[in-house]
Amino acid sequence: MSKSSIEKALTPEQFDNLKTKTPPTNSVGFGALKAAMRHANKYMNTKDALKVSLKINQKGGFDCPGCAWPDPDDERSSLGEYCENGLKAMAEEVQNKLITRDFFASKTIDELASLSDFEIGKSGRLTAPMYLPKGASNYEPISWEDAFKKIGTHLNNLDAPDEAVFYTSGRTTNEAAFLYQLFVREYGTSNLPDCSNMCHEASGKALSQTLGIGKGSVTLDDLYKAELVMVIGQNPATNHPRMLSALEKCKNNGGKIIAINPLPEAGLMKFTDPQNPIKMLTGGTKLADVFVPVTINGDVALFKAILLKLLEKEETEGHVFDKTFIEDHTHGYDDFITDLKTYNFDECLELSGISVDIFDRVFELVLNKKKIIVCWAMGLTQHENAVDNIREIVNLLLLKGSIGKEGAGTCPVRGHSNVQGDRTVGIWEEAPQAFLDKIEAKYGFKPTNKHGYSVIDAIRAMYEKKAKVFVGMGGNFISAVPDTVYSAQALANCNLTVHVSTKLNRSHLVTGKEALILPCLGRAEKDYQKTGVQVQSVENSMGIVSSTKGILEPCSDNLLSEVAVVCGIANATLKDRSKIDWLAYKDDYSLVRDDIEEVVAGFDDYNKKLKKPSGFYLPNGARIREFKTKTGKANFSVNKLPEWKLKDDELVMMTIRSHDQFNTTIYGLNDRYRGVYNERRIIFMNREDMQVRELKEQQVVNLKSEFNGVIREANKFKVVGYDIPKGCCATYFPETNVLVPLDQFAHTAKTPASKSVVITVEEG
Numbered sequence: 039m040s041k042s043s044i045e046k047a048l049t050p051e052q053f054d055n056l057k058t059k060t061p062p063t064n065s066v067g068f069g070a071l072k073a074a075m076r077h078a079n080k081y082m083n084t085k086d087a088l089k090v091s092l093k094i095n096q097k098g099g100f101d102c103p104g105c106a107w108p109d110p111d112d113e114r115s116s117l118g119e120y121c122e123n124g125l126k127a128m129a130e131e132v133q134n135k136l137i138t139r140d141f142f143a144s145k146t147i148d149e150l151a152s153l154s155d156f157e158i159g160k161s162g163r164l165t166a167p168m169y170l171p172k173g174a175s176n177y178e179p180i181s182w183e184d185a186f187k188k189i190g191t192h193l194n195n196l197d198a199p200d201e202a203v204f205y206t207s208g209r210t211t212n213e214a215a216f217l218y219q220l221f222v223r224e225y226g227t228s229n230l231p232d233c234s235n236m237c238h239e240a241s242g243k244a245l246s247q248t249l250g251i252g253k254g255s256v257t258l259d260d261l262y263k264a265e266l267v268m269v270i271g272q273n274p275a276t277n278h279p280r281m282l283s284a285l286e287k288c289k290n291n292g293g294k295i296i297a298i299n300p301l302p303e304a305g306l307m308k309f310t311d312p313q314n315p316i317k318m319l320t321g322g323t324k325l326a327d328v329f330v331p332v333t334i335n336g337d338v339a340l341f342k343a344i345l346l347k348l349l350e351k352e353e354t355e356g357h358v359f360d361k362t363f364i365e366d367h368t369h370g371y372d373d374f375i376t377d378l379k380t381y382n383f384d385e386c387l388e389l390s391g392i393s394v395d396i397f398d399r400v401f402e403l404v405l406n407k408k409k410i411i412v413c414w415a416m417g418l419t420q421h422e423n424a425v426d427n428i429r430e431i432v433n434l435l436l437l438k439g440s441i442g443k444e445g446a447g448t449c450p451v452r453g454h455s456n457v458q459g460d461r462t463v464g465i466w467e468e469a470p471q472a473f474l475d476k477i478e479a480k481y482g483f484k485p486t487n488k489h490g491y492s493v494i495d496a497i498r499a500m501y502e503k504k505a506k507v508f509v510g511m512g513g514n515f516i517s518a519v520p521d522t523v524y525s526a527q528a529l530a531n532c533n534l535t536v537h538v539s540t541k542l543n544r545s546h547l548v549t550g551k552e553a554l555i556l557p558c559l560g561r562a563e564k565d566y567q568k569t570g571v572q573v574q575s576v577e578n579s580m581g582i583v584s585s586t587k588g589i590l591e592p593c594s595d596n597l598l599s600e601v602a603v604v605c606g607i608a609n610a611t612l613k614d615r616s617k618i619d620w621l622a623y624k625d626d627y628s629l630v631r632d633d634i635e636e637v638v639a640g641f642d643d644y645n646k647k648l649k650k651p652s653g654f655y656l657p658n659g660a661r662i663r664e665f666k667t668k669t670g671k672a673n674f675s676v677n678k679l680p681e682w683k684l685k686d687d688e689l690v691m692m693t694i695r696s697h698d699q700f701n702t703t704i705y706g707l708n709d710r711y712r713g714v715y716n717e718r719r720i721i722f723m724n725r726e727d728m729q730v731r732e733l734k735e736q737q738v739v740n741l742k743s744e745f746n747g748v749i750r751e752a753n754k755f756k757v758v759g760y761d762i763p764k765g766c767c768a769t770y771f772p773e774t775n776v777l778v779p780l781d782q783f784a785h786t787a788k789t790p791a792s793k794s795v796v797i798t799v800e801e802g
């Protein structure tokens with residue numbers, strides 16, 4: 039019997055061998071070095087491991103495919119500018135294990151779906167294009183030419199271009215991303231959902247409205263010089279380990295750090311730089327001066343409490359707000375203050391879950407410091423009120439004049455290594471008219487200005503059979519998106535699903551009626567084309583564009599680059615009706631950059647500037663107090679306090695990353711910094727909440743979420759008692775994505791609310 043798409047989409051409910059220890063309070067240090075080397079040696083051959091570890095993030099080397107944290111402009115560590123998890127990301131890509139054609143012949147997609155995500159990922163690198171014919175149970179080999187033809191035929195057979203969806207994950211380089219969106223627009227749609235929709239979309243929306251640019255304003259140098267850094271809803275020791283060196287530098291310069299997080303994440307507390315031998319012996323630097331264990335989604339309440347106290351001080355003593363900045367550069371102050379006064383301090387503090395003592399310590403720092411940076415990630419962006427979370431941060435920065443000056447500003451810490459660049463070069467379902475006009479002027483076709491589908495809209499459209507072809511440029515759509523059961527049906531309803539991928543993942547197994555896997559080169563591999571090995575470019579979290587060039591031989595000679603794949607699909611689909619010579623680009627990527635220079639602002643002399651070893655900064659208005667908003671000023675905003683009404687038996691659940699995963703790629707089964715080993719199907723619970731429910735350590739439970747009358751279930755998780763606020767719990771993504779409702783998302787940004795899922799827990 040063939041498994042349904044839904045069964046194939048779910049992570050198998052099997053346990054490994056859970057062990058727990060008291061979580062460490064220090065991060066990185068020897069443990070991280072050891073873990074990195076062990077991982078590298080296990081999955082890469084030693085020569086490759088050494089080569090990549092010396093070239094990763096080095097000037098003239100290649101960009102780490104891990105996170106989007108920037109590299110220092112000046113000196114970089116001679117030991118390699120990488121971290122434990124960067125090396126693990128590399129080991130995943132440069133695996134010494136390859137998936138051969140026999141692999142697919144010997145395993146049906148049902149059999150593959152019975153494997154855990156960890157096992158699927160460890161199958162090895164994809165090495166040849168594969169095709170799943172209608173009704174077949176095994177993928178079979180196909181030539182590149184035939185694969186492109188099949189895609190072209192399917193796309194050309196649709197009633198309208200809007201019946202196709204073109205997803206992008208954030209590793210795609212600027213060159214490939216620009217060509218991909220160009221093809222999609224010339225084909226006739228703007229259905230360009232991307233991982234950003236599930237990630238920092240709320241940051242982009244909130245920052246555009248308030249500061250006129252959807253990106254952060256600070257540089258690394260600002261972080262070193264800040265007097266106060268607030269790290270909110272972020273777990274840097276795992277997800278952006280190199281950020282800890284920047285925070286340490288800030289502390290050494292006298293800066294203070296406040297960490298706001300329901301969990302006392304190890305890296306926020308203490309850090310030992312693995313590249314500093316003295317620190318390795320002496321035990322590291324204490325990072326957070328104040329740890330604020332906010333309840334899940336209690337951040338707006340906490341910020342309102344801070345804002346109310348600041349206002350009180352300003353009104354009684356003065357000199358708290360930066361009046362000159364507010365006068366010269368902002369709009370909406372009076373409305374903001376009038377609204378703020380309608381809130382009650384005690385109520386806000388109670389909702390935030392913070393004690394008076396901790397609040398006072400936070401307040402003291404915010405009151406007295408003038409150069410403030412706020413860093414944040416998914417803990418703020420994956421809520422219904424995510425946009426409000428970020429706008430409230432901006433309100434605070436504006437009151438303090440902490441924007442557009444040295445050591446101050448906004449720092450949304452991006453996820454994928456080029457997610458910011460992809461948006462800059464046009465991966466955007468709501469691209470601004472000015473950008474579309476530039477495309478028209480340059481290429482002579484009129485791109486549609488109808489807004490396309492975001493991730494959530496795309497899933498609905500496929501479910502309702504309004505969209506019938508899905509193309510994924512990287513990523514692992516089914517495991518990354520919310521509401522796994524509904525989303526699996528959505529993909530199964532398609533005529534064709536196509537994935538351009540480096541590694542096998544669950545999305546290859548939850549297919550449309552036909553499916554294609556197109557294997558591509560990874561970051562570390564040399565991209566040989568007619569004019570030689572190609573250089574590509576990426577933009578990091580701080581708006582620096584730099585080059586990346588592979589150094590290893592490709593793992594198979596049947597791989598294409600993402601650029602070549604896009605050119606192949608475009609050529610086979612658009613044929614003579616295209617105004618563009620698609621095949622020319624793949625011979626010489628500098629031609630793509632010439633085009634980007636013409637179409638996208640800020641890329642003047644792109645090819646020349648890319649030769650600068652540390653890259654170049656894109657223009658950033660907020661950095662220099664030029665706010666390109668509708669009012670021409672930085673805007674204060676009015677934000678509501680989220681209303682939380684948990685019933686007695688309910689908990690609010692955040693779905694987070696373990697230390698051993700990169701999104702849906704599972705490196706291993708441990709979460710070392712939280713003291714969890716050999717298991718991912720766990721739920722972290724407050725011990726009092728366990729007691730009330732009479733749940734014991736390691737007890738097996740079933741989880742249930744109910745939203746708008748729909749019940750969603752995820753069974754078989756083990757309870758782990760943890761230091762987490764009462765009423766809150768945490769599980770790992772993607773195992774619990776099945777519980778995240780598709781129709782619960784951030785207003786304006788449509789980011790799934792995967793950090794505030796209301797659940798009940800029952801004995802399993």
Ligand SMILES: Nc1nc2c(c(=O)[nH]1)N[C@H]1C(S)=C(S)[C@@H](COP(=O)(O)OP(=O)(O)OC[C@H]3O[C@@H](n4cnc5c(=O)[nH]c(N)nc54)[C@H](O)[C@@H]3O)O[C@H]1N2
Pocket residue numbers: 104105106123237270271272273274276277278298299300301303332333334335336337415416417418452453454692693694695696697699700701702793
């Ligand atoms: N090694 C590794 N690196 C990665 C990734 C990876 O999976 N592995 N993923 C990459 C990507 S795409 C991204 S977007 C980033 C993600 O980086 P993070 O955002 O750090 O990742 P999450 O695990 O989602 O962590 C969210 C953090 O927010 C906290 N949190 C949850 N809810 C709330 C809340 O309501 N308020 C507050 N204040 N805190 C809250 C959680 O306790 C947790 O510490 O990392 C990138 N880098």
Ligand SMILES: Nc1nc2c(c(=O)[nH]1)N[C@H]1C(S)=C(S)[C@@H](COP(=O)(O)OP(=O)(O)OC[C@H]3O[C@@H](n4cnc5c(=O)[nH]c(N)nc54)[C@H](O)[C@@H]3O)O[C@H]1N2
Pocket residue numbers: 103206207208209210233234236237238416420453454511512513514515517518519520538539540541542543558559560561600693694695700701702703771772774775778792
């Ligand atoms: N519940 C819950 N859901 C979430 C989140 C959460 O915190 N909680 N986080 C969300 C966030 S922040 C994000 S960004 C998304 C991530 O969503 P995605 O970006 O879709 O997922 P990834 O797991 O990063 O994608 C991994 C796959 O990308 C492919 N790949 C890797 N490198 C390359 C490459 O260089 N080129 C190509 N073509 N393919 C490559 C590999 O085949 C690999 O299997 O998930 C979101 N989903």
Ligand SMILES: [Mo]
Pocket residue numbers: 233236237238452453454
């Ligand atoms: Mo992300």
